Amino acid sequence: MAVKAMYDYTWPSRSAAELYGDDQLVHVWWRGNPYFVSAQTFRFPKAMPFGALVNDVLKGFFTADPDFVPESLDTAAWKVDHEDLVPDLEASLEANGVGHKSLLEFSL
Amino acid sequence: MTVPAQKPARKLSMKQRYTALTHDLDWTPTYVKEEEVFPFTTFEGIKVHDWSKWDDPFRLTVEAYNKYQAEKDRRLYAVLDGFAQSQGQLGLTEARYMNAMKIFLQGIPVHEYNAHRNFSYLARYANGPGARFAALCQSLDELRHAQTEIHTLSHYNKYFDGMHDWHKWTDRVWYLSVPKSFFEDAQTAGPFEWLIAIGFSFEYLLTNLLFVPFMSGAAFNGDLPTMTFGFSAQSDESRHMTLGLEAIKFMLEQDEDNLPIVQDWLDKWFWRGYRLISLVAGMMDYMLPKRVMSWKEAFELYFEEQMLNGLFKDLEYYGIRPPRHVDWAIGEKEILSHQVYWILYQYSHAAAFTTTIPNAEDQEWLEKAYPETWPIYKQVVWDKAQRVMDAGGRYFNPGLPQLCTVCQIPMGFTEPGDPLTQCQRQTVYEGERYDFCSDGCQWIFEREPTKYRQSWLPVHQIFQGNCGGPTLPDVAAWYGLQPGDGAEYLGSPDHQAWLEWHGQTTKEA
Amino acid sequence: MSVAAESRPVGVDIQENEENRALVEAIEADNDDLTIRHMPGMIRLTKNGQLVINQASVEARLGRPWETHEFQLAIITYFGEFVEWDDDQIIIAWKH
Numbered sequence: 001m002a003v004k005a006m007y008d009y010t011w012p013s014r015s016a017a018e019l020y021g022d023d024q025l026v027h028v029w030w031r032g033n034p035y036f037v038s039a040q041t042f043r044f045p046k047a048m049p050f051g052a053l054v055n056d057v058l059k060g061f062f063t064a065d066p067d068f069v070p071e072s073l074d075t076a077a078w079k080v081d082h083e084d085l086v087p088d089l090e091a092s093l094e095a096n097g098v099g100h101k102s103l104l105e106f107s108l
Numbered sequence: 109m110t111v112p113a114q115k116p117a118r119k120l121s122m123k124q125r126y127t128a129l130t131h132d133l134d135w136t137p138t139y140v141k142e143e144e145v146f147p148f149t150t151f152e153g154i155k156v157h158d159w160s161k162w163d164d165p166f167r168l169t170v171e172a173y174n175k176y177q178a179e180k181d182r183r184l185y186a187v188l189d190g191f192a193q194s195q196g197q198l199g200l201t202e203a204r205y206m207n208a209m210k211i212f213l214q215g216i217p218v219h220e221y222n223a224h225r226n227f228s229y230l231a232r233y234a235n236g237p238g239a240r241f242a243a244l245c246q247s248l249d250e251l252r253h254a255q256t257e258i259h260t261l262s263h264y265n266k267y268f269d270g271m272h273d274w275h276k277w278t279d280r281v282w283y284l285s286v287p288k289s290f291f292e293d294a295q296t297a298g299p300f301e302w303l304i305a306i307g308f309s310f311e312y313l314l315t316n317l318l319f320v321p322f323m324s325g326a327a328f329n330g331d332l333p334t335m336t337f338g339f340s341a342q343s344d345e346s347r348h349m350t351l352g353l354e355a356i357k358f359m360l361e362q363d364e365d366n367l368p369i370v371q372d373w374l375d376k377w378f379w380r381g382y383r384l385i386s387l388v389a390g391m392m393d394y395m396l397p398k399r400v401m402s403w404k405e406a407f408e409l410y411f412e413e414q415m416l417n418g419l420f421k422d423l424e425y426y427g428i429r430p431p432r433h434v435d436w437a438i439g440e441k442e443i444l445s446h447q448v449y450w451i452l453y454q455y456s457h458a459a460a461f462t463t464t465i466p467n468a469e470d471q472e473w474l475e476k477a478y479p480e481t482w483p484i485y486k487q488v489v490w491d492k493a494q495r496v497m498d499a500g501g502r503y504f505n506p507g508l509p510q511l512c513t514v515c516q517i518p519m520g521f522t523e524p525g526d527p528l529t530q531c532q533r534q535t536v537y538e539g540e541r542y543d544f545c546s547d548g549c550q551w552i553f554e555r556e557p558t559k560y561r562q563s564w565l566p567v568h569q570i571f572q573g574n575c576g577g578p579t580l581p582d583v584a585a586w587y588g589l590q591p592g593d594g595a596e597y598l599g600s601p602d603h604q605a606w607l608e609w610h611g612q613t614t615k616e617a
Numbered sequence: 618m619s620v621a622a623e624s625r626p627v628g629v630d631i632q633e634n635e636e637n638r639a640l641v642e643a644i645e646a647d648n649d650d651l652t653i654r655h656m657p658g659m660i661r662l663t664k665n666g667q668l669v670i671n672q673a674s675v676e677a678r679l680g681r682p683w684e685t686h687e688f689q690l691a692i693i694t695y696f697g698e699f700v701e702w703d704d705d706q707i708i709i710a711w712k713h
Contacts, residue, residue: 003556004298006151013540013561015568025571027510027543034528035489037451037520039510043571064506066496081534081541101541103532122685122704165699172686179690316694320630320659323693327658335658339632342693350699400656414696418627418711421620422698425713 017100022046024100026093028058031107035065039103050096051089076106126167131160134237146235152298154370155363159236162358166242166347173245177252180340184256187336188263197267201329201397203606204597207461208322208395209261209334210270211283211387214460217257218278219291224250226295226302233299239358242351249344253337260337268602269592270460276588277460280575282566283387283452285516289563290384294377296559300359301373307352309377312419315345316410318388324400325392360426367427376555378431379548383515390448393474394466402477404441412438433548439524442478446485451520453493454505458580460589462597465493484527502596508567513542514549514560521545537561622711626652627697628663629709637691643674659693667710668697 003009017024024046029039040061044053059070078085080097082105087096098104120128137145149156190196200206227247234240265271278284294305323338356374359366389403401409420430449463456463466474474482496503509518523531533544537557544550553560569575576586592601629644631637633655644662645651647669654661662668675683685707701708 001555003559004152006148010558011562014564015561015572016540019572025568029510029530029532032529034450034520034522034530035492036505037447037454037509038518038530039532040505040507041510041567041571042507061506064503066492066499082532099541101543103534103543105532122702165702166689167702168686176686176689183690320694321656324656324658339658339693343632343689343691346689346692346695349694353698413626414628417620418625418696421625422622422711422713 015101020100024093024098024102026098027101027103029103029105030062031105033065033108036062039105044093046094047092049090049092050087050098053093054087054089072108073106076108079103079105122167125169126164129169130164130237130241142235146233148233148299149235152300152369154300154359154366156235156359157362159234159239161361162236162238162242162354164238164242164354165350168241168245168347173248177248177344180343181252181256184260184336184340188260188333191333192263196330196332197264198609199330203268203602204395204462204464205329205331205397206264206268206602207270207463207597208325208391209264209331210268210461211391211395212334213257213261213271214274214277214281214284215287215387217254218275219287220250220254220257222291222295223306224248224254226306230299230302239355242347242354246344246348246351249341249348253341253344256337256340260333263333267605269590269600270462270594270602272590273588274460281458281460281587281589282455283459283517285564285566286387287384289516290380293380293559300355300369303352303355304359304370304373305377305380307348308356309352309374310381311345311348312352313378313411313415314381314385315342315349316414317385317406319345320410321392321401321406322388325396325398328398328400329396356423356428357426360423360428364427371428372555374428375432376552379433379437379546379552380515382437383517383546383549386444386448386517389445390452393445393477394449394452394463394470397470399473399477403445404477407438407441432551433546436524436546436548440521442481443485443522443527446478446481447520447522448517450485450489451509451518454503455509455518457504457595458584458587458589459594460587461593462595462600462602464597465490465497481527488528504595508570510543511565511567512545512549513563513565514544514552516563516565517545519543519545622713623666625711626663626665627668627695627709627711628652628661629668629695630659630661630693631691632693633658633660639678640670640675640688640691642678644668644670647671647674667700667708670707672705 015025020043022045023043025041026044027039027041030036042057054073059073062068063070078087081102085097143150224247227243227250230243231240231247234243261271278288294302297305319338319342323335323342326334326338356370359370392399392403392406416430416434420428452459452461453463471486493503509520511517512519519530519532521531523529531546533547533550535542535544535550535554535557540561542553542557542561544553566575570578570583576582597603631641641660641662645653648664650664652663670685670688672683672685685702685704688707695709697709697711699707700710700712
């Protein structure tokens, strides 16, 4: 539905992909663990290898939960935008299908 | 009319005075067209055939308005003076009580002022004199509320952190984008939608939940000034509720084509307002050291009983049904405050209020108020937070939360019937993904995607480099936060000062 | 299913203080089957059908003239509709 207005109402998104250059926003969600009250939003290079995301960022980040075992991420089940994902750790986020404002979900 | 003999006879009855001072002062323009004088009341599609049918049941005139508002202010300022002179802040239940007032000061007065602006605009641009005069009174009320709230709480600013830069925070700090986006959404709509948004959905349906249990809570926690301004403001609110009810009934009675438009707005603004006041749920159940009632009980009393079983049965006559997604709201009453406070707890290092783990007494109350759901959250989150605390740490979320595009609250709300799995909704619009916390917010986006894709989402703005820099200290500096404004309550400057005032030390406590 | 207006509750919350004692007593006297609930700082009065406030009853208890406009100083909130607000009487009820 169009916005009812007295003029032609079109305004751009305040979070469009082009505002982030070679990077993009990604929401990382640890499903079933409300200790992190919501999914976390990060800004990552599109070209970042999936393995670097897991090993260099997430394994450290989630240690804020005292029960988190970093190695458990090695066997996590992943989904991107609600679809199952078997990540290629060498390939980039983009090549793994992780786009701007994608929801990257894992379960342990 | 009959006039008792002992009283001086009035020249006019109340009804006549009201008519004389509103309708009788109106005129029909002759040398300009009506749509030139009132250009903003047609584009929304609401059809009005007879503006003279809009009446104010309060039958207020300027004379009566001034007389009673002046008396309200006299009473309020007498209380403020007495409280300040007697060092009333020492008699609060606890310093942590102030956190609820900090959020109130940061989030509310500036929007009272915005409401003042928009009702001024209605006082000029509504076609009918009844609507214009009621809007004028409300416009003055809202200005008075902004001033009395700021004035009342300014006393506490002398003694507590977290109150010094509310006017700056309101435009910048992440959780304050929630009320800001709500009011700006309403202000950028047309005049009829504004009336359904603020006049009806917010004032009539929902503000009781903000003011009544909360101000009664202030009374219970030794906060006399807040109780007084709250009840004083709320007495005006009765008139605002009346304006809101008059507005919706007027639209529905004027033309049956208005029904679907009004229902749609009602569906939207119920959910917008409900999500906004979820902050109140967290404040009521977790931030008041002494509670009058739980969020759940207040919701049942002031929303389910009064509105669903009272008001909506009345509106059924016009073909109005209860708001869309109301069942979702009812389903959340057992868990809402737990989830909101858990959000506030883990991000309070980037906020202008402090939080702390509910103490033994709080937990006992929570257990009693929420026997089904409190034990779940205690086990899953609070026991863990306590373990971190016992080990000498304090759990703050090290990152930034995913935000809902519409309500802008971190997406910590859960799927219906599943208190541990956060709700994730996504919509792709013109090739871009947008995130929502609930079916309600997603539905609102999909009605008007070109409006909500402009959301100024604090997390996204930080990542775009628009908020002072990439690190937490950069952002906190840009927010204007000072040490002591946020983070953990225990050991905070407010807590230490409180103990000193009462002859204790942190060590003893 | 619609529940008739006469059997649905309406109500009003009033600040509980000395000023308003006469008002509350007048409401109690003029409205049968009133439900009263005390909360800190306030008193909540509810009743099925309609709730009436009579100027004469308030004045008799207050011992001074009382305009119905003065009710605005006492009220915190209400539910129902002001179907009448005149010199001598205020009535809260549902219309439908």
